[in-house]
Amino acid sequence: MESLNHTIFLWLNAPKHPGALTLAVAIFLAEQLIWTVPLLIGIGWLRGGESTRRTVLAAAASGLLGLLVNQLIGLVWPHPRPFMIGLGHTLIPHVADSSFPSDHLTLWWSAAFSLVLQRGPRRAGVVLSLLGLPIAWARIYLGVHFPFDMLGALAVGALSAWLALYGARWYLEPLYQFATGIHRRIFDRKTP
Template structure:
């Protein structure tokens, strides 16, 4: 389970890095900035494409789905709701969300291709976690 969470975190971070690289070469104003409409929740008038919120949640959800279909499916539903909410409040276009899904899928696919590089580091981190937790619980801290 801990390994699965680490992969989901790496997927989310990597996908957001891809988003950052995209924003360096392509700019799309947010819908409320283009159409000068009132929005439900205030937001900076920065780049809209792709949605960071949707990209992060879809990347983590897909990474979880690869390792646990039941949990991953529930998280994909949460990611879909996140994407819908971003359009609903006027922060993104539907195409921004679609691009986020593509970025997330690509990122998780790429991580799956090189997952052997992460396994030793994740095993070490999990080992450290268990060692620290064992020391804390031996001293009576709970």
């Protein structure tokens, strides 16, 4: 399996001197697009009603659960990144930690799949899920992840979204009340 992972990586990884436009697009997808998740959660919280706020809290919980699962996997089974074993071309700097599963894609897909599994925002969840594919390509292209890291992120993201929604009856209401209390303290100040 590892040789297949390496073969697919080398097929998708950038050449030594990629085109400027392709490189710029890949860097944007790999490093900047991830900020869409917290931005959408923030906008959903600030502009949405009670239902939207609960939806984005569940998506945030799903993302955090996914990242926690990734940390546990990395502790139990540390997997080197391509540049750590001298494979391919690395075009962006990255810390030399475990590559499996991808944290970027786990956060992205956990939040996206959470939206897919909830009643209201399914279309937005499907769009975000599909946008994960160019992010996956970019992180492989730039040399910081293997293809199987992305498959791991897909699995962890789906599992985390399901677990976060399944367990929502235990945590969502207290979390919603806590977050609403903070929101009121910050935004409902009366001016003298």
